Amino acid sequence: MENKAIPYGRQNITDEDIQAVIATLTSDYLTQGPKIVEFEAAFAKYIGSKYAVAVANGTAALHLSTLALNVKPGDKVITTPITFAASANCVRYCGGEVVFADIDPTTYLLDIRSVEKLLASAEKGTFQGIIPVDFGGRAVDLQAFRKLADDYGLWIIEDACHAPGGYFIDNNKQQQRCGNGEYAELAIFSFHPVKHIACGEGGMITTNDKALYQKLLQLRTHGITKVEDEYTNSIQFAGGTDSYPNWYMEMQTLGYNYRLTDFQAALGLSQLNRADDGIIKRRGIAATYEQAFEGKSFLKGQSKVVEGHAYHLYILEVADRLGLYNHLRNHHIFAQIHYIPCHLMPYYRSLGWKEGDLPHAEEYYRNCISLPMFPTLTEDEQKFVIEKIIGYYSV
Numbered sequence: 280m281e282n283k284a285i286p287y288g289r290q291n292i293t294d295e296d297i298q299a300v301i302a303t304l305t306s307d308y309l310t311q312g313p314k315i316v317e318f319e320a321a322f323a324k325y326i327g328s329k330y331a332v333a334v335a336n337g338t339a340a341l342h343l344s345t346l347a348l349n350v351k352p353g354d355k356v357i358t359t360p361i362t363f364a365a366s367a368n369c370v371r372y373c374g375g376e377v378v379f380a381d382i383d384p385t386t387y388l389l390d391i392r393s394v395e396k397l398l399a400s401a402e403k404g405t406f407q408g409i410i411p412v413d414f415g416g417r418a419v420d421l422q423a424f425r426k427l428a429d430d431y432g433l434w435i436i437e438d439a440c441h442a443p444g445g446y447f448i449d450n451n452k453q454q455q456r457c458g459n460g461e462y463a464e465l466a467i468f469s470f471h472p473v474k475h476i477a478c479g480e481g482g483m484i485t486t487n488d489k490a491l492y493q494k495l496l497q498l499r500t501h502g503i504t505k506v507e508d509e510y511t512n513s514i515q516f517a518g519g520t521d522s523y524p525n526w527y528m529e530m531q532t533l534g535y536n537y538r539l540t541d542f543q544a545a546l547g548l549s550q551l552n553r554a555d556d557g558i559i560k561r562r563g564i565a566a567t568y569e570q571a572f573e574g575k576s577f578l579k580g581q582s583k584v585v586e587g588h589a590y591h592l593y594i595l596e597v598a599d600r601l602g603l604y605n606h607l608r609n610h611h612i613f614a615q616i617h618y619i620p621c622h623l624m625p626y627y628r629s630l631g632w633k634e635g636d637l638p639h640a641e642e643y644y645r646n647c648i649s650l651p652m653f654p655t656l657t658e659d660e661q662k663f664v665i666e667k668i669i670g671y672y673s674v
């Protein structure tokens with residue numbers, strides 16, 4: 280069978296999406312128009328946060344978050360090595376120091392015990408923040424992290440790029456949606472095509488903190504404000520007599536142009552309508568994989584179906600990973616590795632990190648492989664993937 284290529288993740292663009300983008304392209308606004316505001320409001324509602332700020336991409340969302348929380352040269356921030364490099368790099372953009380803590384080998388998430396050990400081993404005030412990642416779509420228990428952060432006076436940025444629509448169950452048995460702002464100061468999302476919602480490029484920051492929200496709005500557009508109450512120059516300077524003229528604005532801090540365009544927001548908004556449907560499909564695919572691989576001898580580990588998992592990725596830890604990876608490629612199945620541990624990237628090695636520093640993350644990396652996981656993966660395609668994997672190990 281000559282099958283068409285099956286990637287590990289793929290966007291799904293419908294006619295409705297295309298019509299939404301076209302409608303915006305022919306409207307009066309290409310950037311920062313009504314679709315941005317609509318997308319932000321709908322996303323905040325979906326996630327359960329008070330505020331949302333749309334930005335150019337997930338990396339910009341992380342950068343603005345570290346800026347809004349005043350990360351300064353020398354500040355120390357803890358994150359996981361099993362993530363996309365941007366989760367750590369945002370600290371470096373502000374001159375801060377990234378301190379990686381190890382993962383929990385059963386959940387693949389930042390291990391709270393490892394973070395606790397780091398915090399307890401240093402004087403209070405040594406660390407400023409934690410960036411936990413809802414890796415693969417599995418929600419971090421942020422209630423536990425909040426308590427630890429409060430004990431040490433730290434802020435939390437939740438990197439929820441993999442988990443819009445995911446949730447964890449808190450101590451009161453309530454669902455806590457990823458990015459809802461209940462336990463973290465800020466949460467960030469990406470709308471890169473492999474993520475749940477695609478804008479081409481795009482990102483979002485969610486928060487329940489009004490002051491941080493206002494700061495983010497300014498930083499997104501060059502540090503400029505058009506809010507009269509915030510002006511510090513005089514009315515006379517602004518060219519008015521008894522009020523500020525309409526043209527007036529002030530650049531008050533050093534910001535950036537990290538805006539999303541209106542037609543990207545239109546695409547995001549249209550995609551958001553199908554987000555829940557996508558998660559249901561992803562959970563179904565995960566359940567099918569789990570059933571198919573149950574008890575197999577080549578398994579060294581498996582991402583377990585747990586409540587609230589948003590399944591950005593479906594990960595196995597296997598024997599002979601390279602062999603399996605190549606075998607799948609020969610059948611046009613493009614599995615992927617998530618991730619090469621961040622602390623062992625040459626850039627972070629140059630800052631002093633080395634092999635052996637984070638044994639659980641490094642052991643996980645040796646065997647992990649991400650299988651095709653996206654809402655439009657067909658039953659036949661998934662069957663084909665499963666067959667090829669089981670077939671590889673039974674010869």
Ligand SMILES: *Cc1c(COP(=O)(O)O)cnc(C)c1O
Pocket residue numbers: 336337338339362363365366412438440441468469470471480481482
């Ligand atoms: C995709 C991703 C980012 C960065 O998002 P971009 O939109 O690609 O800049 C950050 N963190 C994680 C965990 C991601 O998966």
